[in-house]
Amino acid sequence: MVKEITSKEEFDKILSESGDKLIVVDFTASWCAPCKRIAPEFKRMSETYTEVIFLKVDVDNCTALAQEQKVSALPTFKFYKNGTVYYTFNGAIVSGLESGIKKYSASDAEPHFNADGVKPSCVVL
Template structure:
């Protein structure tokens, strides 16, 4: 199950590590987020080499602002502090493709 992160310092510590971090920027009121959220959780089990986390943009406004989140859901993939992939929207096949290319 993806961990919920609300603290900017913890978020930065996670994404600066050697492991791929897949981030779901979400909101409780967001319909598309509710549809794709369970898939993100499934992928977290399918790709154990990556760490999957969720950031609720309302509970973690500082993180959302720092990473310029404009729409939900937004998925970002990081490794060693660098963003290596990004997707906006709830397209399951595109999210799966990002996981395939970055999380194996």
Template sequence: MGNCMHKGYHSDDDSDHHVDFVSGNVQLITTKESWDQHLEQANRDSKIVVANFSATWCGPCKMIAPYFCNLSEKHSSIMFLLVDVDEMTDFSTSLDIKATPTFFFLKNGKEFDKLVGANKPELEKRIAAITGGVPHHLQ
């Protein structure tokens, strides 16, 4: 369901580059150092991390981004991160990201789950499993 293959496309227009992708409690990651700092903070705070590996040119990424931001507002016990695969190409490649969006679920800095594609019900189901809640559409 809705995923884009990495195209290696780079936008020249960085103004408002992530407006539709970063809102709510989603943190934009632009460096490996920032990634490491956020994971360290999540570990200190005993938080699960959900990282959205995305691209601004990807239609399914654009479709699910507002939903991801909305989930970040509902679940303050989880740290939500956004990584632009074009801005962090080497890092994304090192994590074997082959399609966007790809969602990584991490605990104590280690991946324990991964979801490829813009699948809202499945994303909500996995977040509900983390928080011990019932997915919104089943309430």
């Protein structure tokens, strides 16, 4: 099941209460064609990976949240655990989304960092 987030407060509450459970957030918009293409696959993954929390944020309805999370392209997928961003990528690439879910839902998964010790934003084309 994909839960649609309607406010920053709702998002923050889910993030703080999820513990070490993986949360995958789809930052999307109704006018975004690639977002529409990947939406059915995101829903399917939510039914397959039931141990993962799947959230959807419409950036036009939650602009403050999208800005806070530094969303600059659509779709953007962010993976969180323990309130920390573990991974970010942009694009409607089903294989990239699913491989991220498999990797970061593992109990021993570590956040993705670059050589400078910074969590990068990965672009998958």
